[in-house]
Amino acid sequence: MHLAAHFPGVNNTTVWTDPRAGSQIDFASFEHLARTAERGRFDFFFLAEGLRLREHKGRIHDLDVLGRPESITVLNALAAVTDRLGLAATVNTTFNEPYELARRLATLDHLSAGRAAWNVVTTSDAFTGENFRRGGYLDHADRYTRAAEFVATARELWDSWTAGGVPRPVTHHGPHFRVRGAFTLPRSPQGHPVIIQAGDSAAGRDFAAATADIVFTGWGSGGRPPGKCSTRHSTLAAGQEFYADVKGRLAAHGRTADSLKIMPGVTFVLGDTAADAQERAATIRRQQVSPQNALLALEQVWGVDLSGYDPDGPLPDIDPDPESQLAQGRVRLADPKALADRWRALSEAKGLSIRETVIETTGRQSFVGTPAAVAEEMTAYVAARAADGFILVPHLTPGGLDDFVDRVVPLLQERGVLRTEYAGTTLRSHLGLPDPVRPVGKD
């Protein structure tokens, strides 16, 4: 089983109201979580990205954690206080250039002795583009073609030195990029940094099958629409479907099933008993969905100002505004009317308030139970080929992984599904991935 730790960052699942919640930005917080992950013999540490502060009703969204450092710089510093842990940065291909980013990632791989990973993401968001020279001109269809050419160009640069340490000039002329000249770094310890990819569309799955070493999916299916209820059974089934589909696409690209790892992002809540864990989970859900956040979640579906509604009262009986620009920096729902109808039906059937409805329908907790039950369930998902491992998303910074590493990791190790020591030194070796083949004619 492969495990990774997600730094609990900018989102509404991070509980900042807890008295144990520390700084989201001090290096000590990153160091604590990374060291804990390494103590648990995790494969890697994962940082998300955001390039513009989200807005709601034309103003900066102020309810959730916001503010984060620049990822690659933090990871280079973490390379100094960890030895084996992989270091994964989410970096956008839309607002970067291949030469510069390839150089920064190769540097991280050199300075960490082979532990760098890059989560490739794209955006077509003109809102984010207002912070960049590039602006927001890319249409949706160009996102993946630019991303694919971006990654290919980075690989040409990473491969450009001979085994003997001689730089060979690269000439890349494509529709998106023209890069000519010599790369300034020799081939990095992993050959290429590990490539991570998320995305659940057919284009996203194909892109992952063609280029990625790891697919980071949403829980269960890799991107269920928010609010869709699902039982554990259907989540397992959906995970198996996604797993089989993506792995099935590999052969067309000449790849084996082992060359791509599928790792859903998951949360967990531990308790001494099952009931204790359920009670904690409910408490955390109430912390995540404050009265203000409940109204906000509703406004994001309805697309109109609902500040006059009582979060402990019933849902509004008006319909959502399909053209709303209320929330900026978030993905728009495909069909807000259908979701609103589902929420209203649920609320009426069960007599739930606005806040209770949001808590019920936006559940994010994946594994809730005693350490033994969580270890067993995680093992079962991997055994059933619904996942190769998990990216754990704690709800507390920076101590949110402590309990997991202290109480669940030893059980996974006893079961023989998690390593007790790192066998190799590079992230590729942790993941059991081969070194990328150096193109013929480069030596």
Place this chain on the structure above:
Amino acid sequence: MSQPSCSLRPLHLAFALDGPPRRGRRATEVFDPEHYVRLARLAERGTLDFVTLGDSFARPGPDALAVLARVAPRTGRVGLVPAVTTTHTEPFHVSTAVNTLDWVSRGRAGWTVEVSGTPAEARLFGRRDAAPADALWREAGEVADVAARLWDSWEDDAEIRDTATGRFVDRDKLHYVDFRGASFSVRGPSITPRPPQGRPVVAVDATARPARQVAAAHADVAFVRAEDPATAAAARADLRERARALGRDPDRLLVLASLPVELYSSGDAVGLADLLGDWHADGAGDGFHLRPADPARDLALLVDGTVPVLQHRCLLRRFYPGTTLREHLGLPRPANRYASARKVSS
């Protein structure tokens, strides 16, 4: 041995971790983080203000800011000042990377603003042609300007964690910078909260004319490469006058004479102390930025030979008086422009 009581204003001392390319230097050294950690710790033992690391997209070697981020957790006091170029980068990314270096070093970050002027660098990006130095430095000045605005775009107390209202930040203390330059615009605010130093220390090599006005307008530290103390002193006077004309307090712009050094023996190291003392007496600057021929050898001789002599002569402090680079340099933590603007208007 009795210590003389020191009343002189000490000179500031900075050291470049990269030497000129030379035959025989081991290529692997450039990619070995422990090489840089050893040097930075040595500089720290000598209570140097800061170390610099040059960069260019065409120079063999790793990203300089990344190297000094890698060094940060392994050092405690010495300032870390990488070169970051502004010509082919996104100003928003430059701003957050330098800001983050300040967070991971707990207030020891600086930034040497550089431009990329060669066609070879332009071809690596394929986005714009090489441009004349004047145009590149005008843009570099805009990048330094917007970076500082982004560092200020979060007031220091913007994070409130107010459980009663459910608000993590006070959004009235976050600011759109709405910057419009000649070649780029940035909406803001930053995604990274204001760094520990308020603003990391900005350095500019002001030897060449096109860079001088940028240094006068935006730098906390200017480097001047000079062959003799009189030339350095004249450049310093020019920079201070330009800063004054721009409405800045010239004492907030430190001018360091940037000298190539090559030390073969402890005798050379003592000789360097004499030379630095003479230049300092001639008003050559507020201190020195030393560019070694061989960083490891020259820094060891400097720390073990030159530094004790300078300390004995009261020209160098014996310990770090504070923890941040601004404190080493005697520069105050900048007030936040948006916070003071709000105070005035309220």
